[in-house]
Amino acid sequence: MMFLKNNKSILVIIIILFSINISVYSQDDSLIIKEKYNAYIVENEDEGIDGGYLVKKGKKYGVVDYDYNLKIPIKYNSIKYCGDYNEYYLVNRKKYFGVYNIDLEEKLKCKYLRIIDKENVGMEIKSKKGVGLYSLYYNKMLLEDIYDSIVVDEERYYDTDGEILVYKDNKVGIFVAEGHDKFLFKVEWDSIKVCYDEINDIEGNYYDYYYLLKRNDSIFYFTGDHNNNYQIITEGYSNANTKRMTQLKADTIALDGNNGDGLFKARNSDTKKWGMYQDYGDSIHIVIPADYDSVYYFGWNYPYTTVFNEGLVGIYLWDWYGDDSTYTSDCIYEDYKRVNGPNERKYFAGKINGKWYWIDWYTGKKTRDLGYDTYDDMKLYPIDRSSFYDF
Numbered sequence: 001m002m003f004l005k006n007n008k009s010i011l012v013i014i015i016i017l018f019s020i021n022i023s024v025y026s027q028d029d030s031l032i033i034k035e036k037y038n039a040y041i042v043e044n045e046d047e048g049i050d051g052g053y054l055v056k057k058g059k060k061y062g063v064v065d066y067d068y069n070l071k072i073p074i075k076y077n078s079i080k081y082c083g084d085y086n087e088y089y090l091v092n093r094k095k096y097f098g099v100y101n102i103d104l105e106e107k108l109k110c111k112y113l114r115i116i117d118k119e120n121v122g123m124e125i126k127s128k129k130g131v132g133l134y135s136l137y138y139n140k141m142l143l144e145d146i147y148d149s150i151v152v153d154e155e156r157y158y159d160t161d162g163e164i165l166v167y168k169d170n171k172v173g174i175f176v177a178e179g180h181d182k183f184l185f186k187v188e189w190d191s192i193k194v195c196y197d198e199i200n201d202i203e204g205n206y207y208d209y210y211y212l213l214k215r216n217d218s219i220f221y222f223t224g225d226h227n228n229n230y231q232i233i234t235e236g237y238s239n240a241n242t243k244r245m246t247q248l249k250a251d252t253i254a255l256d257g258n259n260g261d262g263l264f265k266a267r268n269s270d271t272k273k274w275g276m277y278q279d280y281g282d283s284i285h286i287v288i289p290a291d292y293d294s295v296y297y298f299g300w301n302y303p304y305t306t307v308f309n310e311g312l313v314g315i316y317l318w319d320w321y322g323d324d325s326t327y328t329s330d331c332i333y334e335d336y337k338r339v340n341g342p343n344e345r346k347y348f349a350g351k352i353n354g355k356w357y358w359i360d361w362y363t364g365k366k367t368r369d370l371g372y373d374t375y376d377d378m379k380l381y382p383i384d385r386s387s388f389y390d391f
Helices: 002-019 025-036 154-159 240-249
Strands: 054-057 060-065 070-076 078-082 088-093 094-101 106-112 114-117 123-126 132-137 140-147 149-151 163-168 171-176 181-191 191-195 210-215 220-223 250-255 263-268 276-277 284-292 305-311 314-315 329-332 336-342 346-352 355-359
Touching: 002 070, 025 054, 025 305, 054 070, 054 163, 060 106, 070 088, 070 220, 088 132, 094 114, 106 263, 132 149, 140 149, 140 163, 154 163, 163 181, 171 336, 181 191, 181 210, 220 250, 240 250, 250 336, 263 284, 263 329, 276 314, 284 305, 305 329
Parallel strands: none
Antiparallel strands: 054 060, 060 070, 078 088, 088 094, 094 106, 114 123, 123 132, 132 140, 149 163, 163 171, 171 181, 191 210, 210 220, 250 263, 263 276, 276 284, 305 314, 314 329, 336 346, 346 355
């Protein structure tokens, strides 16, 4: 019984030793390391070294494997095991940090001011030059340490197959790290936003999200699926739209995401005025010439839309409902309302010199001389319908 009891005590001691990660070593191990490296094995100062001993010489630490080979030089202020997601050793010397992997191989030299583990994204490293990204899993540098900052949004990262926002000199780009290791957009944009909305491009392809990019005074749209299409755009919505911009002498294209029927707006690169166009595949039809500060799209089944110059509003007809597109009222209204009236008929209320009037949007003329102080005061009568409906 005494023998069994003693064995149990020994077993408990061994379990306790392993549970607190104290390396079990012999006196011979200590003597050999002392003789070979003039160092001693450290206890209770680290969470444990897999495959070796943490050793100390003076105030410096290193690692010796079980065959007494020096795996990590005895020159570091600290050696810390990290194993929440990746397993590695973070070493520190003076104010710099480096990384050894779990096999005690040096992966990042001890020259970085900061190393932050971003788990499966990689390790964010900071040097005197800037910020970069290293992948312990892929065993390579994903981004050189030349950037101002790297932003990893976990929800965005998983939704977009590993997209990371990269910033430098007040510009932003998107890097795709999840096995792609490539820039989707170079670091040359003022802002990039992912919009989770339905959209159709000029070619009629459907997407459930798109990128909204801004640079200088221009806005761009991009729908490339970066699993199949790694276009790095510098202008426009796609390579096809770059050709259209060249044809129209435009610097920006905006698509009609609601209808998805080839209708789009473009801004003239010289005048900075907007127009609207219909793409028919082999030709581009001018719906509204590029004469306006801004142009609204036509609503669903709306026979007219609004155009803007110097803060005033005008009316433009849709040529699907008659002859070529044309304005029936130039930009003279201070404010306006597009109205759905009885029998799904479309009305227009415009404000002129502080008064509101019903306007025959087909001719641009007032339906009555009666003006209202506010839009809420307006009463709609049969006479206010557009003469378009008389045809």
